[in-house]
Every structure is written in C-alpha cells, then in structure tokens.
Amino acid sequence: MTHLKITGMTCDSCAAHVKEALEKVPGVQSALVSYPKGTAQLAIVPGTSPDALTAAVAGLGYKATLADAPLADNRVGLLDKVRGWMAAAEKHSGNEPPVQVAVIGSGGAAMAAALKAVEQGAQVTLIERGTIGGTCVNVGCVPSKIMIRAAHIAHLRRESPFDGGIAATVPTIDRSKLLAQQQARVDELRHAKYEGILDGNPAITVLHGEARFKDDQSLVVRLNEGGEREVTFDRCLVATGASPAVPPIPGLKESPYWTSTEALVSDTIPARLAVIGSSVVALELAQAFARLGSQVTILARSTLFFREDPAIGEAVTAAFRAEGIEVLEHTQASQVAHVNGEFVLTTGHGELRADKLLVATGRAPNTRSLALDAAGVTVNAQGAIVIDQGMRTSNPNIYAAGDC
CATH class of the missing domain: 3.50.50.60 (FAD/NAD(P)-binding domain)
Structure with missing residues (x-):
C-alpha cells in the first residue's frame, strides 16, 4: 500500500476528484482519499511511477508527496x-x-x-x-x-x-x-x-x-x-x-419589482411575467419561469445577446418563440405602474400587463x-x-x- 500526503483540499468533494484522478493513473488499482486526514492510500502495481501520482494530484491544483517524504509543515487535516x-x-x-x-x-x-x-x-x-x-x-x-x-x-x-x-x-x-x-x-x-x-x-x-x-x-x-x-x-x-442595477424608469422604484434575487426565492410561479433585460441572467430566468408555467414576455432594448453575440441571440430568440415566450425586440418601458396588484408597462408598442416584473439589466x-x-x-x-x-x-x- 502506497500513502500520499495531500495538501490544498477543502472538502469531501475535493477528495472525490482526487480519487478519480489517481485511479486514472496507469498502475493504480484503487485509491482511498480522505479530506479530513489529507491523505490517500493507494493499491498499485509494482513499478508505478510516483511522479505520475503526484502529477495527477497537481493537475487538480493540490500538492501531493509520498508519505515517507519530508513535508515542510507536516499538514494532515x-x-x-x-x-x-x-x-x-x-x-x-x-x-x-x-x-x-x-x-x-x-x-x-x-x-x-x-x-x-x-x-x-x-x-x-x-x-x-x-x-x-x-x-x-x-x-x-x-x-x-x-x-x-x-x-x-x-x-x-x-x-x-x-x-x-x-x-x-x-x-x-x-x-x-x-x-x-x-x-x-x-x-x-x-x-x-x-x-x-x-x-x-x-x-x-x-x-x-x-x-x-x-x-x-x-x-x-x-x-x-x-x-x-x-x-x-x-x-x-x-x-x-456586485448587486443588480436598476434602470431609471419612471415609477419602477416605487413598484414591487423583482431582481434575480427575489425571483429565485419566490414560492409561486406568476401567471404572467414581464422581463426587462436581454442578457444571460434575464434570459435564463425568463425561460425557467416559462417552462414552470408562466406566460413570459421579454422586453429587449436592442436584440437578445447584442453585447455578447448577436448570432446566438437570433438563435435563442427563435427557440424562445418556439416555446411560447414572447420576445419584444427594440422595446423599452418608458413608465412602470403597479395598480391593483398588476404591473402596467408603457412601451412604444402600447401597454403590457403582468403579475410580476423581473428587472435584469446588469449589475x-x-x-x-x-x-x-x-x-x-x-x-x-x-x-x-x-x-x-x-x-x-x-x-x-x-x-x-x-x-x-
């Protein structure tokens, strides 16, 4: 049985990754890795390269030495x-x-x-x-x-x-x-x-x-x-x-709008959800709520992913529309009101009404x-x-x- 001392692991998940990496080294039959002890016990065939063992661990960002080799600070757990x-x-x-x-x-x-x-x-x-x-x-x-x-x-x-x-x-x-x-x-x-x-x-x-x-x-x-x-x-x-940035839309700050923080901890799925934003956070949450049952409308100031990759934005727009998500390109809200439990957004294309409003316009x-x-x-x-x-x-x- 060969023993390694491993430093740098911070949890049991780290140990699982180290075990997987060691067992891929030619000559290693099995590995038992302990995060609390900072050790690995290996069953290996004769002639297995010690350098290959330490290199496999180093590849994950940790440090490994043979147990009989000196370790400067004697770290274990x-x-x-x-x-x-x-x-x-x-x-x-x-x-x-x-x-x-x-x-x-x-x-x-x-x-x-x-x-x-x-x-x-x-x-x-x-x-x-x-x-x-x-x-x-x-x-x-x-x-x-x-x-x-x-x-x-x-x-x-x-x-x-x-x-x-x-x-x-x-x-x-x-x-x-x-x-x-x-x-x-x-x-x-x-x-x-x-x-x-x-x-x-x-x-x-x-x-x-x-x-x-x-x-x-x-x-x-x-x-x-x-x-x-x-x-x-x-x-x-x-x-x-960083924290969610809020655009200066008249009436928005006086309304009970959502940022991604509130949206993620909501215990209900709104029947109608309006989303202001066109980048990753806005779109991933828009699709999630739509797939969980909301009727979702996205207001994009330009097009989807116009800052990241417009071509990907075109493909995502087509996919969203195929799933029943309404994507309003080149559309901004000029006014937000919350009346009788309902959001009313004024846009250049008329009014949009929703039960909840998610604002995801950057951080x-x-x-x-x-x-x-x-x-x-x-x-x-x-x-x-x-x-x-x-x-x-x-x-x-x-x-x-x-x-x-």
Missing part, C-alpha cells in the same frame, strides 16, 4: 494544515509578527485569497456584512442552476423528441417544494464550501459587519451586533461583489459604502475599482478582485 502554515511562517520570519491581511467580502474571490494568505503565513480578518458565501452560492449560480434544471425536467415531461414512445404529460408544479429543495442545497453548499472552512481555520477571524476605510492602512467595521471595531492591515483585498459594483477615497483607491465612472494586471489598486497595499 485542515486544522493541522493551518497550524503548520503559522509555524512555518513564524520560523521563516524569525519570530516576526505575521502579515495582517484584511479581506472585505466572503465570496469566491475573497475565500480564495484568504486561504492562500493563510497558507503563506498571514493572519486574516475577513469582513462580511451579509450572508457568508457571496453571490454565487447564495443568490446566483447555485440556486439559479437548480431552478433551471427543475424547469428543464418540467419541459421534458411536457414535450420531448420521444413523445411517440413515451407519452408526454403536463407536469404539476409545486413551487414551494422545489424552492425548499433548492434552498436546502444552497445551505448545504454554503456550509461545506464557506462556513465550515472558516469556522475550522484559527488563522482567519470573521467579523460580521460593514467595513469602510478610515485611511490607507485601517478599516472601521460597523458590527451587525452593534458597535464598531477598527481593523489595521498590512495588505487589504476588496472583494465586495453594479458594491463600492459606495467603502469610503475608498479615504484610502486613495481610484474607481471608474461606474464605481468599479480600477486595478492593474496584478489586481493592485492605486494604493499599492490594497487589491481588488471579483465583480467589484
């Missing part, structure tokens, strides 16, 4: 890994205090940077004003793809290429149960990929609150539980993401409340932080990554 990082950093720096890194945000970019900083010996303070995990796992990629998958299943039950041999049927949609399943998976992944890792990492301190820059080397955090705390840093990463960076000018950080006209090729801002000690 996640807690042992962190202790090893800190001990190695202290030894390397001659007992100098570790670099203090502040990370604002807790999404994908923030987590990747925080874990890498700890790996390099830093002490990290991570600040999150809302839900740990950021957009993707909570209100973006994960819940939307679960909803889209459910809608696809509903579509296949209603109509498929095999209806001649498999009788089609109109599905009964229970949105409340679909939503419960969706949110359970969101909660599970948030804990596995974000909360669980942060809770088990003594080198990362998590503050729940809203951060703003006091100067170029310190932050003031208004804690959600009350009070304020000052955080000083040697380096800071701003990874605050704006979450930078307004950060007081970036106090730290000398430059933003562009849209409020996005300006960075160089190394993600460094106009302040050499402050970086930015992700949607902000």
